Amino acid sequence: MCQTGSGSIDPDELRTVLKSCLRESAISLPEEKLDDLTLALFESADKDNSGSITFEELKAELESFPEVMENLTISAANWLKPPATEQKKRHTPRYLTPAYWHNNSRKLLFLCAYACLNACLFIVAALQHAPGGTWFMVAKGCGQCLNFNCTFVMVLMLRRCLTWLRATWVVRILPLDQNILLHQIVGYAIFTFTLAHTLAHVINFVRLSQSEGAHRLWEYLFTTRPGIGWVGGTASITGVVLQLIISLMVVCSSTFVRRSGHFEVFYWSHLLYIWMWALLVVHCANFWKWFVAPGVIFLVEKLVGIAVSRMGGLYIVEVNLLPSKVTHLVIKRPQFFHFKPGDYVYVNIPVIAKYEWHPFTISSAPEQQDTLWLHIRSMGQWTNRLFEYFRQPETQGVSTKRLTASLRNRRHQKKTQEDMFNSVSCNGTVASNKDDAIELTSYRPNGPLRGSQSSHTEQLVQAERGEASQLRECYVDGPYGTPTRQIFASEHAVLIGAGIGITPFASILQSIMYRYRMRKQNCPNCSYSWCETIKDSEMKLRKVDFIWINRDQKSFEWFVSLLTKLEMDQADSEPEGE
Numbered sequence: 001m002c003q004t005g006s007g008s009i010d011p012d013e014l015r016t017v018l019k020s021c022l023r024e025s026a027i028s029l030p031e032e033k034l035d036d037l038t039l040a041l042f043e044s045a046d047k048d049n050s051g052s053i054t055f056e057e058l059k060a061e062l063e064s065f066p067e068v069m070e071n072l073t074i075s076a077a078n079w080l081k082p083p084a085t086e087q088k089k090r091h092t093p094r095y096l097t098p099a100y101w102h103n104n105s106r107k108l109l110f111l112c113a114y115a116c117l118n119a120c121l122f123i124v125a126a127l128q129h130a131p132g133g134t135w136f137m138v139a140k141g142c143g144q145c146l147n148f149n150c151t152f153v154m155v156l157m158l159r160r161c162l163t164w165l166r167a168t169w170v171v172r173i174l175p176l177d178q179n180i181l182l183h184q185i186v187g188y189a190i191f192t193f194t195l196a197h198t199l200a201h202v203i204n205f206v207r208l209s210q211s212e213g214a215h216r217l218w219e220y221l222f223t224t225r226p227g228i229g230w231v232g233g234t235a236s237i238t239g240v241v242l243q244l245i246i247s248l249m250v251v252c253s254s255t256f257v258r259r260s261g262h263f264e265v266f267y268w269s270h271l272l273y274i275w276m277w278a279l280l281v282v283h284c285a286n287f288w289k290w291f292v293a294p295g296v297i298f299l300v301e302k303l304v305g306i307a308v309s310r311m312g313g314l315y316i317v318e319v320n321l322l323p324s325k326v327t328h329l330v331i332k333r334p335q336f337f338h339f340k341p342g343d344y345v346y347v348n349i350p351v352i353a354k355y356e357w358h359p360f361t362i363s364s365a366p367e368q369q370d371t372l373w374l375h376i377r378s379m380g381q382w383t384n385r386l387f388e389y390f391r392q393p394e395t396q397g398v399s400t401k402r403l404t405a406s407l408r409n410r411r412h413q414k415k416t417q418e419d420m421f422n423s424v425s426c427n428g429t430v431a432s433n434k435d436d437a438i439e440l441t442s443y444r445p446n447g448p449l450r451g452s453q454s455s456h457t458e459q460l461v462q463a464e465r466g467e468a469s470q471l472r473e474c475y476v477d478g479p480y481g482t483p484t485r486q487i488f489a490s491e492h493a494v495l496i497g498a499g500i501g502i503t504p505f506a507s508i509l510q511s512i513m514y515r516y517r518m519r520k521q522n523c524p525n526c527s528y529s530w531c532e533t534i535k536d537s538e539m540k541l542r543k544v545d546f547i548w549i550n551r552d553q554k555s556f557e558w559f560v561s562l563l564t565k566l567e568m569d570q571a572d573s574e575p576e577g578e
Contacts, residue, residue: 139200163481342484365510
């Protein structure tokens with residue numbers, strides 16, 4: 001370990017060792033973080049402040065932290081292990097296994113009922129038009145299925161109604177939690193029925209155009225001369241336009257488009273549903289009968305959403321730029337805004353995009369009265385613009401110095417840093433201006449933002465009330481329910497998340513600690529603390545297993561302060577491990 005032969009270890013040599021251990025453990029760490037880790041370990045081991053440490057001092061320091069010692073130790077036995085044998089791939093498709101059918105019974109039964117209903121509608125409509133020939137029967141059968149599906153696809157997106165139904169017994173029968181998946185399935189069904197409907201009509205028009213004295217094929221397809229349709233004979237023209245609109249919506253709604261950073265393409269193309277329904281009313285004489293009732297409910301939901309989103313002046317009171325390009329927004333909580341852990345809202349920030357609304361999960365607990373938290377990962381155009389917009393005022397850091405030269409300065413700053421961390425309240429969150437710099441800050445709901453003293457590489461971007469009104473203006477539509485609403489009704493919950501999908505669990509974990517502290521009682525005389533028996537019938541939760549999966553350790557950084565805070569709160573609430 002000693003490269004100079006002096007028998008002692010200096011900070012640069014210790015840094016080399018730590019860097020090798022990190023490399024062997026497949027862990028990447030920014031250079032500044034590695035410097036901080038090296039200096040922290042060196043200062044702790046250098047008891048006599050001599051500027052160097054011996055191997056015995058380093059060993060004693062590492063042995064006082066067994067878990068660190070275990071993680072930094074590379075066992076030679078691992079090198080001697082034979083390579084793991086590849087598991088044989090099972091030949092049975094996952095969708096045909098008993099476990100899949102057991103876990104998805106409600107969804108599969110619903111899909112079976114949905115398929116049977118479409119089959120019945122097709123058969124009845126086809127038989128009613130049997131005199132028109134085979135292709136005319138196919139066209140009418142697909143048309144009747146389109147009447148149902150073009151209405152049902154809207155029912156699956158009545159978010160407020162679905163949120164209300166999740167609190168009733170209906171959730172035990174219908175797969176309400178899979179409404180987005182079902183919406184996609186119905187969308188593909190609409191596309192399929194549309195193609196079949198169009199193809200059948202084209203073939204039928206070819207047959208009719210071959211008759212003596214009949215119109216030509218192009219007249220059947222692109223003019224009103226044949227007089228087909230209940231509004232001015234426009235069935236063919238509106239049908240062609242509908243085919244183009246539906247095809248465009250399906251293509252722009254594909255997973256490739258939505259997850260390749262082009263969410264705006266999906267968003268704006270999906271607004272064509274207004275034209276689709278309007279043209280369907282003109283195209284088909286019976287569609288309005290299917291559409292009127294769900295359409296009224298849909299319109300009421302939209303009007304309520306507009307009224308709620310514009311009610312009260314909402315503004316952003318704090319913005320934290322976290323590692324892994326996560327933007328933490330703290331928004332003033334609207335009056336009478338009630339939600340449950342895991343719910344999500346639609347957010348519009350005019351300074352980023354005036355007409356775009358994007359859904360994000362609320363990461364704060366319902367018990368947090370004054371503000372709402374949103375953690376937004378920069379993955380698409382809008383989210384990247386949001387991150388870069390609040391990053392603009394930040395300055396770049398200055399190059400770091402060698403470790404040995406900066407050790408003395410670090411020792412002089414040690415007392416100041418200890419005071420700084422002790423002054424941070426329990427509401428601390430992680431904030432940074434880039435992935436390799438994080439900072440503990442706190443937010444005071446009824447006052448301005450408080451933060452620790454930041455170094456040249458640690459910056460906090462904040463939007464305080466009274467500064468740049470465009471920074472703080474925002475609109476919120478919601479909340480809307482999710483499957484996690486039922487978590488407190490179970491005794492043992494297992495939370496499994498990946499990446500930014502952890503945000504609903506952030507709300508759940510905070511809500512658990514809020515409820516736990518509300519139950520905690522302290523004796524004023526002897527300081528004995530205990531927890532009262534839960535009287536809330538909705539709170540049956542006794543145990544929570546939390547599993548978070550990420551591609552690399554950097555993705556954990558933005559959430560680490562909240563997890564640390566919850567762990568400290570739990571330790572304080574349960575003295576001596578009780």
